[in-house]
Amino acid sequence: MECLKEPAWQSNRLFEETNWRMLQNERLCDVTFLVGSGKEEKIMAHRFILASRSPVFFTMFCGSLPETNKTVDVPDIEPAIFRDLLRFIYTEDCSINENNVMALLYCSKKYGLERLREACQKFLNTNLSSDNVCTILQHAIQFDEVHLENRCLTFGMENAEMVLKSDGLSTISKEVLKKIIESDELIVDELCVYNACKRWAIAQCNGKSDKHERSELAQRGKLGDLIYSVRFATMSFQTFAENVAIEDILTSEEKVFVFQTIAGIASKKTSFPFQAISKKRKFRTEIVEVQRFGPNYHQTWCYGGSPDVLNFKVSIPCKIVGVSLFAPYNSEDVLEGTMSLQNDTSILTSENNIKVVYEVSKYYGNVLFDKPVDIEPDTEYTIIALLRGASTYYGSDGKVKVVSGPLEVEFSNNVKSTNSTSQSQGQFHSFSFEIKKQH
Structure with missing residues (x-):
C-alpha cells in the first residue's frame, strides 16, 4: 500500500x-x-x-x-x-x-x-470613552495626531462632566488640562471645572508622604496660573461663596476680586490674570416647560392686589426663564401687575409691567424675565405675583413634584400667599427652565 x-x-x-x-x-x-x-x-x-x-x-x-x-x-x-x-x-x-x-x-x-x-x-x-479620552488626548498631542486630537477634544467637550470626573484626568499634563478647561465649548458648569482642577492637583501631590504637601496651599502650588482659566464669575454668588471662598485655593485678594466681579463692581485690583473670568461657555441647552396642572382649568379667579406666592426647588443646576400666568376668559379683558423671584436673602429678578391679555382658545400667557436667572439645586426659591384686573382661569389638583427629563421640580406652599394660590390650586400654570442638553 x-x-x-x-x-x-x-x-x-x-x-x-x-x-x-x-x-x-x-x-x-x-x-x-x-x-x-x-x-x-x-x-x-x-x-x-x-x-x-x-x-x-x-x-x-x-x-x-x-x-x-x-x-x-x-x-x-x-x-x-x-x-x-x-x-x-x-x-x-x-x-x-x-x-x-x-x-x-x-x-x-x-x-x-x-x-x-x-x-x-x-x-x-x-472606542473613545469618558475613562480613556484624557489619556488618548495626551498621546495624540504628543504624537502630533491632529485629527485624533480634535476628535478627543470634541468628545471631551460633549461629555465634559463625566470626563472631568474620570480617573484619566489625573494622568494628563497641565498643558493638556489647560487646553480642555479654556475651551468655550466645554459643556459643564464652572463648579465642575473647579473641582476637576482640584482633583488633578491632588493627584500631582499624592506622591508626597507629608500630608501638608497635599493641603489646599500645595494644590494651588501645583495649579499655579492654571487656576486663572476657571471662569469663577460665571458662578452664582452663592455657589462661589459655599464652594470656593471657604477654601484656600484662591488668595483672599483673589476672592474679593471675584466677588466684586460677580457683583458687577469694578475692582481697583486689576493685576490678577484671570482668563475670560466672566465669559459664559457655549452650553448646548434646551428649554423645559414644567406644568403644575393637568388639562382642565376653571374660571372666576379674582384679583384685588393681594399676592399669589409659591415656593419651588429644582434637582439640578439650571436657569429659570419665566413663568406662565392664567389669562382672562372674557374678550378685551387685561391682567396687569408685577412679579418677582426671591430666595431667602434677596430679590433675584423682577418684572414690573406684566400684561396678560385675553386670546381666543388660550388659557395662559407667558411672562419672561429680562435675563434667565441661575437656580441652584436643593435651594428654596419663591415666585411672587401681585396682580390686578379681570377674572381669569385657574388650575386645581396641582402636582407636588413634576419630572421632565433630568429636571425634577418640587412645589410647596408659602404663608405669604394671601390670594389663595397654593401647591394644589391657583396661579402659575407652568415654569420654563433652561437646562443643559442631554446627549
Whole structure:
C-alpha cells in the first residue's frame, strides 16, 4: 500500500501565512533586534520583508548608509509590542486593543506604517470613552495626531462632566488640562471645572508622604496660573461663596476680586490674570416647560392686589426663564401687575409691567424675565405675583413634584400667599427652565 505524503507546509498557503511561519520558526532571519528598555530581548526578523513594508526599514537596510550590524537596538519599544508590530508588517493583521493601541500608534509613526496608523486611529475613534479620552488626548498631542486630537477634544467637550470626573484626568499634563478647561465649548458648569482642577492637583501631590504637601496651599502650588482659566464669575454668588471662598485655593485678594466681579463692581485690583473670568461657555441647552396642572382649568379667579406666592426647588443646576400666568376668559379683558423671584436673602429678578391679555382658545400667557436667572439645586426659591384686573382661569389638583427629563421640580406652599394660590390650586400654570442638553 502506497503511503500518502503530507503536502508541504507552503502548499495552498497565502503569502503572508508562509512569511509569518518563517518568522515564527526563525528561518533565514538575517537581523536581530535587541528590544526593550529593561532586560533586552532578542527578536529575529528578515530585512527583505521589513524593507519591503516600511520606508524607515528600507532606508535603514538599503539607504546610502545601510545598517551593517546584525543587531539593532530598539530600547523605546517593549517586546510584546514589537512582536505585534512584526505581525502587522508580515501579515497586516494584529489584535489592536486598549492595552497596545497607543504603543502601536507610536510604532506606526516611528516606522512610517501608514496602514497601521489608520488602523490605530480607527480603533481609537470608535472606542473613545469618558475613562480613556484624557489619556488618548495626551498621546495624540504628543504624537502630533491632529485629527485624533480634535476628535478627543470634541468628545471631551460633549461629555465634559463625566470626563472631568474620570480617573484619566489625573494622568494628563497641565498643558493638556489647560487646553480642555479654556475651551468655550466645554459643556459643564464652572463648579465642575473647579473641582476637576482640584482633583488633578491632588493627584500631582499624592506622591508626597507629608500630608501638608497635599493641603489646599500645595494644590494651588501645583495649579499655579492654571487656576486663572476657571471662569469663577460665571458662578452664582452663592455657589462661589459655599464652594470656593471657604477654601484656600484662591488668595483672599483673589476672592474679593471675584466677588466684586460677580457683583458687577469694578475692582481697583486689576493685576490678577484671570482668563475670560466672566465669559459664559457655549452650553448646548434646551428649554423645559414644567406644568403644575393637568388639562382642565376653571374660571372666576379674582384679583384685588393681594399676592399669589409659591415656593419651588429644582434637582439640578439650571436657569429659570419665566413663568406662565392664567389669562382672562372674557374678550378685551387685561391682567396687569408685577412679579418677582426671591430666595431667602434677596430679590433675584423682577418684572414690573406684566400684561396678560385675553386670546381666543388660550388659557395662559407667558411672562419672561429680562435675563434667565441661575437656580441652584436643593435651594428654596419663591415666585411672587401681585396682580390686578379681570377674572381669569385657574388650575386645581396641582402636582407636588413634576419630572421632565433630568429636571425634577418640587412645589410647596408659602404663608405669604394671601390670594389663595397654593401647591394644589391657583396661579402659575407652568415654569420654563433652561437646562443643559442631554446627549
